[in-house]
Amino acid sequence: xxxxxxxxxxxxxxxxxxxxxxxxxxxxxxxxxxxxxxxxxxxxxxxxxxxxxxxxxxxxxxxxxxxxxxxxxxxxxxxxxxxxxxxxxxxxxxxxxxxxxxxxxxxxxxxxxxxxxxxxxxxxxxxxxxxxxxxxxxxxxxxxxxxxxxxxxxxxxxxxxxxxxxxxxxxxxxxxxxxxxxxxxxxxxxxxxxxxxxxxxxxxxxxxxxxxxxxxxxxxxxxxxxxxxxxxxxxxxxxxxxxxxxxxxxxxxxxxxxxxxxxxxxxxxxxxxxxxxxxxxxxxxxxxxxxxxxxxxxxxxxxxxxxxxxxxxxxxxxxxxxxxxxxxxxxxxxxxx
Amino acid sequence: xxxxxxxxxxxxxxxxxxxxxxxxxxxxxxxxxxxxxxxxxxxxxxxxxxxxxxxxxxxxxxxxxxxxxxxxxxxxxxxxxxxxxxxxxxxxxxxxxxxxxxxxxxxxxxxxxxxxxxxxxxxxxxxxxxxxxxxxxxxxxxxxxxxxxxxxxxxxxxxxxxxxxxxxxxxxxxxxxxxxxxxxxxxxxxxxxxxxxxxxxxxxxxxxxxxxxxxxxxxxxxxxxxxxxxxxxxxxxxxxxxxxxxxxxxxxxxxxxxxxxxxxxxxxxxxxxxxxxxxxxxxxxxxxxxxxxxxxxxxxxxxxxxxxxxxxxxxxxxxxxxxxxxxxxxxxxxxxx
DNA sequence: AGTTAGCACTCTTGACCTGAGAGTGCTAAT
DNA sequence: ATTAGCACTCTCAGGTCAAGAGTGCTAACT
Numbered sequence: 001x002x003x004x005x006x007x008x009x010x011x012x013x014x015x016x017x018x019x020x021x022x023x024x025x026x027x028x029x030x031x032x033x034x035x036x037x038x039x040x041x042x043x044x045x046x047x048x049x050x051x052x053x054x055x056x057x058x059x060x061x062x063x064x065x066x067x068x069x070x071x072x073x074x075x076x077x078x079x080x081x082x083x084x085x086x087x088x089x090x091x092x093x094x095x096x097x098x099x100x101x102x103x104x105x106x107x108x109x110x111x112x113x114x115x116x117x118x119x120x121x122x123x124x125x126x127x128x129x130x131x132x133x134x135x136x137x138x139x140x141x142x143x144x145x146x147x148x149x150x151x152x153x154x155x156x157x158x159x160x161x162x163x164x165x166x167x168x169x170x171x172x173x174x175x176x177x178x179x180x181x182x183x184x185x186x187x188x189x190x191x192x193x194x195x196x197x198x199x200x201x202x203x204x205x206x207x208x209x210x211x212x213x214x215x216x217x218x219x220x221x222x223x224x225x226x227x228x229x230x231x232x233x234x235x236x237x238x239x240x241x242x243x244x245x246x247x248x249x250x251x252x253x254x255x256x257x258x259x260x261x262x263x264x265x266x267x268x269x270x271x272x273x274x275x276x277x278x279x280x281x282x283x284x285x286x287x288x289x290x291x292x293x294x295x296x297x298x299x300x301x302x303x304x305x306x307x308x309x310x311x312x313x314x315x316x317x318x319x320x321x322x323x324x325x326x327x328x329x330x331x332x333x334x335x336x337x
Numbered sequence: 338x339x340x341x342x343x344x345x346x347x348x349x350x351x352x353x354x355x356x357x358x359x360x361x362x363x364x365x366x367x368x369x370x371x372x373x374x375x376x377x378x379x380x381x382x383x384x385x386x387x388x389x390x391x392x393x394x395x396x397x398x399x400x401x402x403x404x405x406x407x408x409x410x411x412x413x414x415x416x417x418x419x420x421x422x423x424x425x426x427x428x429x430x431x432x433x434x435x436x437x438x439x440x441x442x443x444x445x446x447x448x449x450x451x452x453x454x455x456x457x458x459x460x461x462x463x464x465x466x467x468x469x470x471x472x473x474x475x476x477x478x479x480x481x482x483x484x485x486x487x488x489x490x491x492x493x494x495x496x497x498x499x500x501x502x503x504x505x506x507x508x509x510x511x512x513x514x515x516x517x518x519x520x521x522x523x524x525x526x527x528x529x530x531x532x533x534x535x536x537x538x539x540x541x542x543x544x545x546x547x548x549x550x551x552x553x554x555x556x557x558x559x560x561x562x563x564x565x566x567x568x569x570x571x572x573x574x575x576x577x578x579x580x581x582x583x584x585x586x587x588x589x590x591x592x593x594x595x596x597x598x599x600x601x602x603x604x605x606x607x608x609x610x611x612x613x614x615x616x617x618x619x620x621x622x623x624x625x626x627x628x629x630x631x632x633x634x635x636x637x638x639x640x641x642x643x644x645x646x647x648x649x650x651x652x653x654x655x656x657x658x659x660x661x662x663x664x665x666x667x668x669x670x671x672x673x674x
Numbered sequence: 675a676g677t678t679a680g681c682a683c684t685c686t687t688g689a690c691c692t693g694a695g696a697g698t699g700c701t702a703a704t
Numbered sequence: 705a706t707t708a709g710c711a712c713t714c715t716c717a718g719g720t721c722a723a724g725a726g727t728g729c730t731a732a733c734t
Contacts, residue, residue, distance in 0.1 A: 025726060026726075027726080037678085039726095040728095041678070043726085044676095044677085046727090059686075061683085061727045061728090062726065062727085063726070084575065102485065102497035103496075135478070136475075141473075142472075142672055143672065146672050152477045152487070158485070158497050160495050171523075189650070234586070239579070246571060249571070250568070250569050283708070360697095362698085363697075376697095376711090377699095377706075377708070379707085381706085383700090397697085397712085398712055400697070
């Protein structure tokens, strides 16, 4: 257990270290007023905090740095969240309402906004539905022997695919074909599309149905994850060393492909999880912290996260991640997902 | 003017420097055989090359480094292009044919491929048409009070836009509306759409036409430029220093937004321009070289480029940029438009 | 008991130096 | 014109050193 004063000191160490990125000395804490004791007393307390594992020493005589455990305690017991200001809300909501394109543009913008809000990397995954269903398919003539298939899924995805035509066609024919296809396949998932496609369709149309089934069930992870703000995060002093920087970039690049949020997102909706450094099972993420929140409704769930060095402004980050997640859920519902 | 031997020495300096990234000494050149003279002779020649401005000295006693002028001479007179191998062609073409999505996915993949081919940043712009025309518009029901507009332009763009509905609609109604709109507006450019929209349309449809006109003429540069491979380029030794690296990242980030290829693309189709360091009018690009090529047909023109440090493998880069540009033009034609 | 002044001790950091090594530039000989 | 030879210059890595920042401990104080 920890005394009140020790807790307060730990809090000050974290607060200080988060802004300066330099080990915090006992003297620096005295200057901070609020504590009417001498630096020697604080040294004693710090030594005890270190014994319990809440702070560390880079070397014998440097200030103290919070350990992962220390951050954990800070997040759980010490921190008072820095609420999202009204003006922040206003600009965010304004920007998000600005978007006119589809889901993808929207997700990527959200990641960008969140990133700039907290000064770290933001990750947003596309909401996943149990299994997507085709909502509508359209065919557009591109040239005499190619056409473009545009499919809209009920999870908000819109996918295009260029198709070679077996025989010259006109937009008229394509419209008719799309109409037939829609009547037969709308509202169906991949399996049902495959099943329905065997009956009363000509060869071209069967091919088309096959392509549609593929698109509906397609789940390329690369397409599912939006990572933004890497260049913002790189300005953090932890990356002052080129190797660390390159490693970080590579790390995030790789993670874009095998979304690392999955395991973290089992919490209930609305809850925001914080995973600090070594708490992450994934080696290679041991120097990073993540703040993750789920968003969405009953039938579609995605995740919003901020990723950065363990020295992160949790006070600011946590409420902002939660806010953005909530906002997304809300907007998603408005659009009818 | 320059003697034959001086030219050959300059060539060797460039070749050597491009791979080692370290100033080239007279001794290193002697080891290179091909020259049956002593290092002293080479030193004399190097001094003369320096007097003409083809190489520089970082400091009194280090090897020589090619100057921008030296690279220029190298590119113009000395270099023999390193042709694109058959297997390279095969893998590139294979990968490009793999793409199933629309133009955007395709352009971004092209940039990625080119980048990995030459180990530097690749930039691809979307082909511009004189003025785009609407090819087809579709409306899809998202929820009871929102619908999704999907518009296909004749320059290959496909754009989505979420629309709030004034009154509840069904897919049926939307189809009819789309049909009317298409009959009226297909094949028209933004101005023509605006003109046509005044007549015989109800209020909702006029709004829709307005949105379509916007989409058709939309030219957000951010959407027009695909930059890939920044992380590859960062492994170059010129960025061993963090500041240089951050500056480079910022530079490229900024440029994504105000496409810097425009002025460079006045050459005729098929020609490949090389812009070396200080030759670039743009301050801030003075340490970079660009290899740019136009691609496209009569009615749609874009640019492909590779951007990297002046110490660039021009031998490899130039033919590869040219190849990719040609390939894109070809594929673009196949798809029609 | 807890607090604190004082001081020895440790470790970093930056500055300065120094010697080795790499290259050049020049001179004089070929 | 070429080249051997050598003095000269500059970098670079390593080492030393003093200053400074902090701690940890002890002994005195409240």
